[in-house]
Structures are given as structure tokens and as C-alpha cells.
Amino acid sequence: xxxTAATLTTPSFPQDLVEAIYxxxxxxxxxxxxxxxxxxxxxxxxxxxxxxxxxxxxxxxxKADVILFAGVHFMAETAKILNPDKLVLIPDLQAGCxxxxxxxxxxxxxxxxxxxxxxxxxxxxxxxxxxxxxxIICTSSNAVKIVKQIPPTQPIIFAxxxxxxxxxxxxxxxxxxxxWEGSCIVHETFSEKKLVQLKVQxxxxxxxxxxxxxxxxxxxxxxxxxxxxxxxxxxDSKAKEFIIATEPGIIHQMKKAAPGKTFIPAPAENNCSxxxxxxxRLNTLEKVYLALKNRAPAVDVPPPIREKxxxxxxxxxxxx
Ligand code: 13P
Ligand code: SF4
Numbered sequence: 342x343x344x345t346a347a348t349l350t351t352p353s354f355p356q357d358l359v360e361a362i363y364x365x366x367x368x369x370x371x372x373x374x375x376x377x378x379x380x381x382x383x384x385x386x387x388x389x390x391x392x393x394x395x396x397x398x399x400x401x402x403x404k405a406d407v408i409l410f411a412g413v414h415f416m417a418e419t420a421k422i423l424n425p426d427k428l429v430l431i432p433d434l435q436a437g438c439x440x441x442x443x444x445x446x447x448x449x450x451x452x453x454x455x456x457x458x459x460x461x462x463x464x465x466x467x468x469x470x471x472x473x474x475x476x477i478i479c480t481s482s483n484a485v486k487i488v489k490q491i492p493p494t495q496p497i498i499f500a501x502x503x504x505x506x507x508x509x510x511x512x513x514x515x516x517x518x519x520x521w522e523g524s525c526i527v528h529e530t531f532s533e534k535k536l537v538q539l540k541v542q543x544x545x546x547x548x549x550x551x552x553x554x555x556x557x558x559x560x561x562x563x564x565x566x567x568x569x570x571x572x573x574x575x576x577d578s579k580a581k582e583f584i585i586a587t588e589p590g591i592i593h594q595m596k597k598a599a600p601g602k603t604f605i606p607a608p609a610e611n612n613c614s615x616x617x618x619x620x621x622r623l624n625t626l627e628k629v630y631l632a633l634k635n636r637a638p639a640v641d642v643p644p645p646i647r648e649k650x651x652x653x654x655x656x657x658x659x660x661x
Pocket of ligand 2: 415437438439440442466525526527528588618619620621
């Protein structure tokens with residue numbers, strides 16, 4: 342009997358996918374790192390769940406031979422830059438990032454050339470090529486801390502997120518920073534009007550926002566921080582209700598860490614689910630299994646780029 346196209350292309354999955362993932366993980370000596378924006382079932386099988394900084398720190402110190410990065414491409418790329426000799430897998434190679442895409446390396450090189458005396462601080466949500474053009478990398482949890490360490494006489498370019506850039510300006514007083522005009526489609530989707538309406542319905546709720554949100558949303562926030570900082574806030578807070586203005590994947594951990602509390606995702610402009618990151622959501626448990634089974638897709642960074650991109654990442658890890 343001839344195999345049909347379907348039998349050739351449709352992978353078969355074991356009945357107990359989670360158990361099969363654990364077995365493959367042991368066989369490969371692999372570690373699974375997952376971002377808070379991943380589906381709950383992926384977070385539940387991860388060895389470490391965290392924000393971009395925490396995940397980079399874990400990637401820098403892992404003893405595993407294989408890293409399965411349940412996140413988006415720039416995160417897996419960062420892990421590969423830190424671990425050139427390890428196999429770094431990503432469940433779906435198409436899991437990109439609108440913010441990273443908003444800063445093409447060639448255009449950024451031309452932009453940077455206009456400011457030859459400026460120090461380039463780039464948010465980790467950028468390609469390896471843009472990292473290679475940068476002096477220091479930062480994440481949403483250490484951007485303010487890093488900019489505060491730069492002498493006031495040293496001019497700065499901050500890329501690629503204009504919203505995080507503006508927030509850092511306000512927190513540090515460095516209004517002279519030159520910003521690249523990039524943004525995240527997910528964090529720019531929140532509606533200020535709907536957020537205010539929601540707050541009227543839930544007057545006791547605290548509004549928590551990620552600094553990638555636009556200024557009109559941030560102005561209403563009781564607390565602004567990275568995903569890890571938002572999680573810590575809900576654990577420590579006496580409040581019982583929270584409106585969450587970031588990707589709702591984080592709510593999975595919030596519910597686990599603070600079971601008696603209520604979490605309301607901040608509404609998007611058009612009643613759509615645009616607050617879910619379409620790139621993060623490309624990853625599934627099935628794709629995690631297949632990536633470990635096939636040892637693919639793997640993320641690679643060409644050596645010249647990798648060597649240049651490593652230095653600004655190491656500076657970030659030292660300055661954090
Ligand atoms: P953090 O991981 O720093 O919280 O940033 C969130 C994000 O947008 C990752 O893409
Ligand atoms: Fe990129 Fe935004 Fe998705 Fe984060 S939420 S990965 S910044 S598109």
C-alpha cells in the first residue's frame with residue numbers, strides 16, 4: 342500500500358505527550374526554558390519560567406547540552422549567542438516578534454551612523470544583527486537601572502521600543518535619549534477608554550502594566566514593570582483584584598501564585614484577542630515534543646554576528 346500525503350506529513354503523537362517530553366528531555370540532557378507569555382500547558386512542563394532577563398540568566402548558566410526555548414526567536418537567539426556549542430531548539434521557527442521586526446539591522450546601522458558619539462542601548466527584543474550593532478542590551482526589568490549607570494555626559498541611542506524608551510526617560514530624567522520608533526503590536530493594542538471603563542466597574546482593582554504599553558495606558562497604572570515584576574507585585578499586594586495590561590499568558594502564573602485573587606485582562610481596542618501575542622502562541626506542546634524528537638528546528642547565529650552580539654549581552658548581565 343502506498344503512503345498518502347497525509348500519512349507522510351501528519352506526525353503521530355504519543356498518548357501521554359507530557360511524559361514523552363520528559364523522557365526526551367532526559368535522553369537529550371535538555372532544559373526547557375519558557376517565557377510567561379507561553380500557553381499554560383507549556384509553562385507547566387518548563388524547568389524555568391521567567392521574563393527575558395531571568396531566561397537569559399538561566400541560559401547563561403545552564404549545564405544542559407540542549408536548550409529548548411519556549412519563547413520567540415530573539416530569545417532563543419540570545420541563548421545561542423551565550424551557548425554557541427549547545428543545540429538551541431525553538432518549537433516554531435516562525436515565532437518572531439513585531440518589535441524586533443520594527444528595527445531592521447541595515448536601517449538601524451544607517452540611523453546609528455548619524456550619531457557617532459552615542460552609546461547604543463538596545464532592548465533585548467531585537468535581532469542578533471541589531472545586538473551586534475549595540476553597546477549594551479537591556480530588558481524591561483533592568484532598562485532603568487542600566488541607563489542610570491551611564492554618565493549624564495554620555496549621549497544615548499535607545500532602541501527599538503519607543504514606549505519603553507519614553508518610560509525610561511521619565512524614570513531617569515534622560516530626556517536627551519534618541520529613540521528608535523519601534524513598538525510591539527500586542528502592547529499597543531490596549532484601549533485607554535476601555536481600561537477606564539473597566540476600572541469604573543472594578544474600582545478596587547489595581548492596574549498593572551508592562552512598560553511596552555503606550556503612555557495613555559501607563560498613566561493609569563498603579564504599577565509598571567516587567568512580567569516578573571508584575572507577578573511579584575500581585576503576590577506581595579494586599580489587593581484582591583488586578584487588571585493586567587500585558588500579554589495574558591502571565592495570568593496563568595498569577596493564578597498559581599496567588600490563587601485567591603482575581604485577574605482581569607486589560608481589553609484590546611476592537612474586542613479582539615489581539616492582546617495575545619500571535620508569535621508566542623505559535624508554540625504548542627505538540628511542537629515542543631516534535632522539536633525534542635527531531636532535534637529541530639534549531640536556532641543558529643553566524644559566528645561574526647554572534648561574537649559581536651555577545652559583548653553587549655555580557656555587559657547587561659554584569660550591570661543587572
Ligand atoms: P519581559 O520578558 O521583560 O517582561 O518582556 C516581555 C516581552 O514582551 C517579551 O517579549
Ligand atoms: Fe514581541 Fe510583543 Fe510578542 Fe513580546 S508580546 S514577543 S514584544 S510581539
